[in-house]
Amino acid sequence: MEKSPYTGVRRFVLINMILVPFIPFLLALGIGNHSFSRSIENSTIASMKRIAGDHRQMIESFLLERQNDLELIINTSSFTELVRPERLSSIFLQLQRITSAFVDLGIFDDTGVHVAYHGPYDLSGKLYRDTPWFQQTLKNGIYISDVFLGYRNIPHFIIAVAKKENERTWIIRATVDSQRFDNMVRQIRIGKTGEAYLLNRSGVLQTDRRSGGNLMESPREKIPLPRNGREIHTFIHREGREEPFLYATTWLKDQNWVLVIRQEKTDAFMALREARMSILFISLVGGGCIVAAAFTLTGAIVRKMEKTDAEKALLSQQLIGASRLAELGEMAAGFAHEINNPLQIISTELSLIRVLQSEMIESGQLTPGEPHEQVTDSIDQIKLQIDRCSRITASILKFGRQGESRSENLDLTVVIPEIIQMVQKKAEVHGVRMECRLPDTPVRVTADASRLQQVLLNLLNNALDAIIEQRGSTGGIIGLDLSTGENGTATIDVSDNGTGITPENMEKIFAPFFTTKPVGKGTGLGLSVCFGIVQQMGGKMEVTSTVGKGTTFSIVLPA
Amino acid sequence: MEKLKMMLVDDEERFLSTTQKLLERKDFDVQTASSGAEALEKLRTKPVHVVILDVKMPGMDGVSTLREIKRNFPMVEVIMLTGHATVESAIEGLKSGAVDYLMKPANLEDIVAKAMDAFNRRVDIEEKIRVARMRGLMKSPREMLKNA
Structure with a gap:
């Protein structure tokens, strides 16, 4: 096939047979890949948002329940009742039966004096009038603090509820076990790397974080806090050379804490990567098939063309051969005919020589002998050769001319x-x-x-x-x-x-x-x-x- | 027996002269003509028994010459002389009344033999005609008597 005139045809057919199916094939794969990626991304982000929403709901209801617990106490018992230590103890025990989240319970009068307390530390009598939480509680009627160490030097946060009674305001405050709250917030697990944690307004961790970063520390990465409101924001953030993460952030109800749910991007979009791998696999296999088919078909087409052309060449050769044969026949017939006339003359001349020879012998002009016999032999030879020529022309004529047909x-x-x-x-x-x-x-x-x-x-x-x-x-x-x-x-x-x-x-x-x-x-x-x-x-x-x-x-x- | 008179018709002069010489040595009365027209012309003045006629000649060709001869001199026997290529015209000649044909190159012996055959045929026919005429003559007195 090398150097054959089919090289050009071969290349043309091959290129077309590869390109023509390849264009729609790649287009289909590309569009498929694009919309599939979009769909997977959207569904991943949507599920992230849903998880964030559900989790927020859970944390909020936990906090609301604790707040309700305190409000129930404050509304069913009077200040005078609660400052009695045995009464406070019994209420705390009741509360502990509902939930073990509370660590202690304290009552404050409007001057900030810690009038009654039940818990592991002796805090009664301390003055809290100037502390920000006390001021906030008086102002808003409810306060949930950030996590802090306080006098106790262990992380905790407090929920305080104020009540106006007979022109006097008093406050009930409970400390919530930070460890338990922590576990609840962190219990979420998404994929391999998914996690949830809380940040306060200054970006300080309010819970431990599974991927590193302890309570009350500021995480290394600086993610933007969401705008105020209930919306859940999703974005991808990459800190330095670390793995990029997909984040979902939202404010909790009182707008003090931000719930952060994050997952490594590669983990979150695992399905996408798998899909892309299969698309790559399909395109490689499909492309291979197209190329193989193109080569096979082109080979077959070129072989077929070569065969057809060879047959055509043979046929035209045969046709030329046939017409040449016809020409040759005509020519040979004419030639043979023309040769026959001189042969006829030679033949008659020879007969004459013979006659003359015998006459000369009879008249004694020629004596029989060696030279005479040689002449006779020569004459016989000429006769023989004339007959031979005549046979040749006869066979030429027999072959060459078929004459006209008579229907x-x-x-x-x-x-x-x-x-x-x-x-x-x-x-x-x-x-x-x-x-x-x-x-x-x-x-x-x-x-x-x-x-x-x-x-x-x-x-x-x-x-x-x-x-x-x-x-x-x-x-x-x-x-x-x-x-x-x-x-x-x-x-x-x-x-x-x-x-x-x-x-x-x-x-x-x-x-x-x-x-x-x-x-x-x-x-x-x-x-x-x-x-x-x-x-x-x-x-x-x-x-x-x-x-x-x-x-x-x-x-x-x-x- | 009457001396065989024959005529050779061919466009090859040398063939005519040599063959004439040879045939005359064999004691035949030989005339020659180099074309069909000349042959017809000569036949008018000197009748012959047998004509040896070449099929392929310039001018009037062998077959037309044959037809003319047969039309004007029906008692003349014609032998066609042909190259192979014109076997078909020889056949056509036979159909048009030639008695035989010869293939070129023809031996003198063949020419003589065929000419003799033709001549004998002619003699036979003439004999039959003569007998028929004699019978006619013998019959005629009686018929004359009857008629009288």
Whole structure:
């Protein structure tokens, strides 16, 4: 295939066969990838938001319940009741039964004096008038602090509720176990790296964080706090060279704490990565298939083209060969004819020389002897060579010129038996049975009798050869069937049970000079001449054959 | 027996002269003509028994010359002389009344043999005609008597 004229075609077909399917293929994959990524991103972010919302709800309701606990106490008991230590103790125990979140319980009067206390530390009598939480509680009626260490030096936060009673305001304050609250906030788990924590307004951690960072520390990364409101904000933040995280942030109800839910981006978008891997896999496999198919098909197309072109070249060569043969025939015929005239003269001159020679001997002008015999020998030789030339021209003329055809109205039922008669003897010698099946009524066609004879003799002789090659001298059958078709056409089928023709030879049997016979045995012209004759008669010649079973030639002649 | 008179018609002068010489040595009376027209002209003045006629000649070709000869001189026997390529015209000649044909290059012996055959045929026919005429003559007195 190298350097063949098909290189260009090959490249063109190959490029097109790769590019044309590749463009829609890549487009489909690209669009699929894009919308799939979008959808996964959206659903990941949406689920992040939902988790943040649910978690916020849970934390808020925890805080609200604790607040409600305190409000229940403050509304069902009076100040005087609660300052009694045994009463306060019993209320605290009741409270502990509902939830173990509370660590202690204290009552403050409007001057900030810690009038009653129940808990592990003795804090009664301390003055809190100037502390910010006390001021805030008086002002707002409710206060939830940030986490702080306080006198106790352990992290905790407080919930305080104020009540106006008989023109006096008093406050109940409870400390919430920071550890328990911590666990509740952190209990959330998303994927491998998902976590939740709380920050206060200054960005200080209000809970421990699983990925590092303890309570009351400021985390290294500085994430933007959300705008005030209930909205949940999602964004991707990357601190330095660390893994980027997907964040969801939102304020809790009292706007003091920010709930942060975050997950490593790669973890959050794991599904996306998996999808992308499969898309990559599909595009590699699909692309490979396209390229492989393109190569295979291009190869097949180019091979087919090469085969067709080669056949075309062979056919045109054969056509040129045939027309050259015709020209050669014409030329040879003319040439032979022209040679015959001088040969005739030489021949008569020679006769004259002979006559003169014998006359000279008779008259004694020439004496018989050695030189005379040599002359006679020369003359004989000339005679011999003239005859040889004459044989050559005769054979040239026989081959070259077929003469003009003479169409006449023939009755095939009469002509065919005559032709069969000619090969009957040869067939009998080889033990071949001739089966001739003719209709009872005359079958008339317009054809040249001698040419039709030439065609049929050729076919019959071929059939005999095929039978002899296949079966020797036993069991050969040649069938000759005559039938009539539409528009008065006549069909002659010559069938034999000889060797048959291989499919590859089938295409070439009518080509001039094609023969399967050994060199010198066949000219390869017989069938091509027959084909030409039948075509000239306006008929058709077809062949069907099975190797080892036999061959049938069909000639269809017009009326 | 009457001496065989023949005429050679061919466009090759040398063939004519040499063949004439050879045939005359064999004691035949030979005339030559180098074209169909000349042959017809000569036949008018010197009748012959057998004409050896080349099929392929310039001017009037062999077959037309044959037809003319047969039309004007039906008793003259014609032998066609042909190159192979013109076998078909030889056949056409036979159909048009030629008695035989010869293939070029033809041996003198063949020419003589065929000419003799043709001549004998002619003699036969003439003999038959003569016999027929004699019978006619013998019959005629009786018929004359009858008619009288």
